[in-house]
Amino acid sequence: MLELASVNGVVTTLVDAKVPLLDRGVLFGDAIYEVIRFYNGRPFCLDAHLERLCHSAAGLRFSVMLDTDRLRRQGLALFEQSGLLDGRLYYQISRGVGSARSYLPGPGLQPTEIIVAESIHPPDEMTYAEGVSVVTAREIRWSRTDLKTTNLIPRILVRLDAQADGAYEALWVDDQHFVLEGTSSNVFAVFGGVLRTPPTGSGLLAGVTRRIVMEQAISEGFPLQERPIRLDELLAADEVFLTATTPEILGIVRVDHHTIGSGIPGPVTQKLLLSYRERVKGD
Ligand SMILES: Cc1ncc(COP(=O)(O)O)c(C=O)c1O
Structure with missing residues (x-):
């Protein structure tokens, strides 16, 4: 069992994952997220969470529509690869990486898609x-x-x-x-x-x-x-x-x-x- 991260599809261990400094999530918190719990290797209410992710993206006026089918597939594959059974998927999508530190996003930004498969520590x-x-x-x-x-x-x-x-x-x-x-x-x-x-x-x-x-x-x-x-x-x-x-x-x-x-x-x-x-x- 290994905690894994995917940044725009590049899979590494969680501690080795890297995001560019000019990512708007890093600079401004210009990003949205979701947490989905897995029980015995199966996600609970994944679609409802992805729906809320889209609601958050629309609310922040992201210019690119999220590809939820692909995000679902990538998340499920990452969780399976991690070997975890009870754990969770964390999705974080930022508006993207700018060319300079500027509040206005500029045209053509592609969202940075982070997915993490991690273990959980619920209350005892x-x-x-x-x-x-x-x-x-x-x-x-x-x-x-x-x-x-x-x-x-x-x-x-x-x-x-x-x-x-x-x-x-x-x-x-x-x-x-x-x-x-x-x-x-x-x-x-x-x-x-x-x-x-x-x-x-x-x-x-x-x-x-x-x-x-x-x-x-x-x-x-x-x-x-x-x-x-x-x-x-x-x-x-x-x-x-x-x-x-x-x-x-x-x-x-x-x-x-x-x-x-x-x-x-x-x-x-x-x-x-x-x-x-x-x-x-x-x-
Ligand atoms: C502010 C806030 N309210 C409620 C919740 C509970 O949401 P959910 O049941 O979808 O985990 C969360 C979850 O992180 C939250 O951040």
């Missing part, structure tokens, strides 16, 4: 059983949070704050005190058996895991609402959990040191995690 089972702490952070990102770009400085800053506080994640809270999502996860809360998650279009990334969890919730018969959640409501919820490709579904048991529910992941969180894990086996 004890963490799933005990749940995690999170902190809240005032929303300081730009308004296009529906695009998955590599411009991640606000995320890095609040994750450093979270780490200093011993927290697993930070939740973005807007000026109206609505909880939007985590730095790399979406958020759900349970109120009297009713699941609620903030709606897309309210300042969050439409997570692929979020969508699958919503489908699973419906098929498990849980009432589900896509409605904003105020921070004071979240603190009073019976259960809170986050969703994302790598950690799947993870109970949140403390928000800013305030205990949620009974202080351990609740029955809805546990049921949905089981149901999600069944789903990934079947897809």
Whole structure:
């Protein structure tokens, strides 16, 4: 098993991969990305991630359409070549390599396509059983949070704050005190058996895991609402959990040191995690 990278089709080990200095991803973070989890050698929701990659490319006004069929083929081949079974593919596509350091891209740029097959380090089972702490952070990102770009400085800053506080994640809270999502996860809360998650279009990334969890919730018969959640409501919820490709579904048991529910992941969180894990086996 070997972590591999492909840069415009040139495959090397991950540590040997090279990108030109004038690549706009390197200079400006003018790039988009996706992370796809593999279970037992098979990708989960690869097409949904490639669709979101196209959405992000259109949002950044890339002039070249992404060839998703080829990206899918190259990604699958790279993952197979790596010999990994449980791991993930990382796609990063920048607008391309300029001839000088200039904000304006100039004509004829070809996107730089990076694909990485890498191992993953999801939380251990004890963490799933005990749940995690999170902190809240005032929303300081730009308004296009529906695009998955590599411009991640606000995320890095609040994750450093979270780490200093011993927290697993930070939740973005807007000026109206609505909880939007985590730095790399979406958020759900349970109120009297009713699941609620903030709606897309309210300042969050439409997570692929979020969508699958919503489908699973419906098929498990849980009432589900896509409605904003105020921070004071979240603190009073019976259960809170986050969703994302790598950690799947993870109970949140403390928000800013305030205990949620009974202080351990609740029955809805546990049921949905089981149901999600069944789903990934079947897809
Ligand atoms: C800001 C943000 N929200 C939500 C998510 C979860 O998305 P997904 O479920 O597609 O992994 C991510 C993933 O990295 C993210 O960066």
